[in-house]
Amino acid sequence: MKAQTAERKIPMLDLRLEYERMKEDVDRAIARCLEHQRWIFGPEVRELEEKVGVYLGAGHCVGASSGTEALVLALRSLAIKRGREYFDREDEIITTPFTFTATGDAILRSGATPVFMDIDPATYNIDTAKLKNYLESGPGRTVGLLPVHLYGCPCNMQEIMELARRFDLFVVEDVAQAFGGAFAGRKLGSIADAGAFSFFPSKNLGGFGDGGMLATDDAELAGIARMLIKHGGRDKYNVEHVGYNARLDTLQAAVVLSKLGHIDVLNGRRRAVAGIYSGTLAGMEEAITLPVSPPEGLHVYNQYTIRVRGVAPDGRKTGLRDGAREDLQGHLRRRGVDTMVYYPVPLHKMKLFYGRCVEPCRLDESEQAAKEVLSLPIEPFLPEQAVRHVAGLVREFFTSE
Numbered sequence: 578m579k580a581q582t583a584e585r586k587i588p589m590l591d592l593r594l595e596y597e598r599m600k601e602d603v604d605r606a607i608a609r610c611l612e613h614q615r616w617i618f619g620p621e622v623r624e625l626e627e628k629v630g631v632y633l634g635a636g637h638c639v640g641a642s643s644g645t646e647a648l649v650l651a652l653r654s655l656a657i658k659r660g661r662e663y664f665d666r667e668d669e670i671i672t673t674p675f676t677f678t679a680t681g682d683a684i685l686r687s688g689a690t691p692v693f694m695d696i697d698p699a700t701y702n703i704d705t706a707k708l709k710n711y712l713e714s715g716p717g718r719t720v721g722l723l724p725v726h727l728y729g730c731p732c733n734m735q736e737i738m739e740l741a742r743r744f745d746l747f748v749v750e751d752v753a754q755a756f757g758g759a760f761a762g763r764k765l766g767s768i769a770d771a772g773a774f775s776f777f778p779s780k781n782l783g784g785f786g787d788g789g790m791l792a793t794d795d796a797e798l799a800g801i802a803r804m805l806i807k808h809g810g811r812d813k814y815n816v817e818h819v820g821y822n823a824r825l826d827t828l829q830a831a832v833v834l835s836k837l838g839h840i841d842v843l844n845g846r847r848r849a850v851a852g853i854y855s856g857t858l859a860g861m862e863e864a865i866t867l868p869v870s871p872p873e874g875l876h877v878y879n880q881y882t883i884r885v886r887g888v889a890p891d892g893r894k895t896g897l898r899d900g901a902r903e904d905l906q907g908h909l910r911r912r913g914v915d916t917m918v919y920y921p922v923p924l925h926k927m928k929l930f931y932g933r934c935v936e937p938c939r940l941d942e943s944e945q946a947a948k949e950v951l952s953l954p955i956e957p958f959l960p961e962q963a964v965r966h967v968a969g970l971v972r973e974f975f976t977s978e
């Protein structure tokens with residue numbers, strides 16, 4: 578019996594589990610596209626934009642070819658609204674270095690300079706106390722904030738919006754990992770000037786390829802973004818801006834649309850999986866740190882990420898050890914369980930950002946997190962038995978000699 582469980586393979590993500598449950602809806606949505614053949618700006622794109630708008634409580638949604646492009650569209654639209662095609666290098670946009678490359682890269686692509694603020698070690702999101710400090714003492718070059726709801730954990734949007742108002746800054750939410758999450762009763766991505774979502778297949782609302790969405794209450798911003806996704810003009814031959822080919826594909830819109838109605842159930846199941854992990858792994862605080870959700874926030878657990886400190890509760894594996902995370906990862910891999918490290922390298926350590934970013938404070942928490950975080954398999958239909966098995970293997974690693 579023991580040998581049997583040890584051999585069970587648990588991948589980081591098996592998208593077939595979700596597809597099998599939604600096959601009928603998804604297949605029907607794809608079949609409809611095959612019937613009408615309107616692959617570019619087909620009816621599903623507008624329908625998805627409208628339904629996501631209603632779901633979020635956002636006035637306008639614009640489909641985009643990816644989450645990355647949605648971020649770029651948000652920032653470029655904000656620059657254009659201010660009468661400039663791009664931001665200048667002197668314009669600073671604050672984000673964290675503990676995120677996917679696309680967040681920082683989008684700032685560079687908008688012409689501005691990324692300013693990397695450290696994270697709160699508990700939530701992995703921007704440390705609002707350090708942010709406040711910087712804005713109060715800073716050189717006043719900040720034009721905007723780009724908070725990331727990492728792993729699906731909501732940033733403290735109340736504090737962020739207060740700072741934005743006080744210092745006259747725009748805010749774009751990176752909601753790539755947090756569709757359906759909320760802060761103080763408001764859906765993430767609908768609180769700030771704009772929100773950028775990703776429909777990358779592994780995201781909690783994923784398509785069958787790349788896709789994304791920009792959400793905003795600002796009609797002018799949405800109008801500019803609508804031009805930018807199709808080469809920068811109101812129509813093909815009246816081009817006003819340096820645009821992109823960044824439309825959301827009809828087929829992706831259809832797939833995402835067929836899942837949208839189930840998103841609260843899917844996110845609820847993710848929270849249930851996270852609850853089982855957290856319940857089973859409780860009481861090992863010295864060895865691992867479990868994810869937290871801010872009291873006013875609704876976490877959607879796009880990832881269930883622990884922090885591996887390498888100290889056993891009974892002290893057998895004592896001392897913070899470099900490499901403890903890799904040892905645990907190896908242990909799980911040998912027992913057939915895949916895990917991932919999001920993210921091993923903070924952005925300020927990447928060549929792309931050398932000399933092109935500002936580091937206004939020490940980024941110790943981001944650097945420490947990059948050494949310690951480990952994401953365990955999570956998906957809505959991961960069987961409870963599998964979740965308990967993974968958690969049991971983690972526990973076993975710290976309690977065996």
Ligand SMILES: Cc1ncc(COP(=O)(O)O)c(C=O)c1O
Nearest residue numbers: 643644645677679753775776777
């Ligand atoms: C935090 C974050 N921002 C932006 C992106 C970019 O999204 P996409 O892969 O759809 O371009 C991702 C997705 O990988 C992400 O995780």
